[in-house]
Amino acid sequence: RTVYVNGKYVPENEASVSIFDRAFLFADAVYEVTSVLEGKLIDFHGHMTRLERSIRELGINFTVDSDALLAIHRELISKNNITEGLVYLQVSRGAASDRDFMFPASDVEPGLVLFTQAKSLIKSAAADRGLKVASFPDQRWRRCDIKTVQLLYSSLVKNEAAKKGADDAWLVLDGKVTEGSSNNAYIVDENNTIITRELSNDILHGITRKAILQCAAELDLKVEERAFTIAEAQKAKEAFITSASSFVYPVVEIDDVKIGEGTPGPIAKRLREIYIEANLAAAI
């Protein structure tokens, strides 16, 4: 596989970054994951807009040039023959000459790394089967709206969920669900209203979330942006998650309680279909 590191396309086993890179020492980096269908990028500009915001919030000295970054994405897709999968992009504040909590002088070059991952996205066992999720307290820092590589807690709870026989973790803050370990969380009530937490610093502003809420509007489904509890979710008609790499996955069990019949719900299925259709048509 060819990867991109700081201006160069290199074989993955020849790629290297400094051990003083602040991504490595301080998780001082932000990232985006953009999915690829039929060799084309899904919602690329949405991801670049969020990247720009993450960079601005952290004051990283990197100018997002969407055209240049699009060219790198496309070059990697082509070099690695990706028809379906993901492109990972990471921008770090850069490598200082030493380990220092203070940011380095502004002339330090920010780091830019991209790689691809081939993956079947449309055909998906998780989409067919639905996910079991387990809840955990949300002990992340309170700027979850910034897409940083500081993912240790999310990784820990995902592993803890697996130990309990679940596929993923839902995080709970002050009694209410924030989001999944790496996705946004939704329930559907008895009136077919879709409920998902409102945007704030407590969740990532999902690119897929925005698209799915548009899909819901096209299906004339009502949307309520508000927080919900695990107990409310367990009594919901349906539950599901969204992310760039999963699109929409139904959730069929929460903390060992079946949702509805315990099988993927029709609204989650329909949203997945129309999301794929609309976003494939708009892919670049």
Ligand code: PMP
């Ligand atoms: N929340 C978290 C914590 C995530 O890591 C992700 C995936 N990046 C999402 C939500 C979904 O965001 P998106 O739809 O932009 O992939």
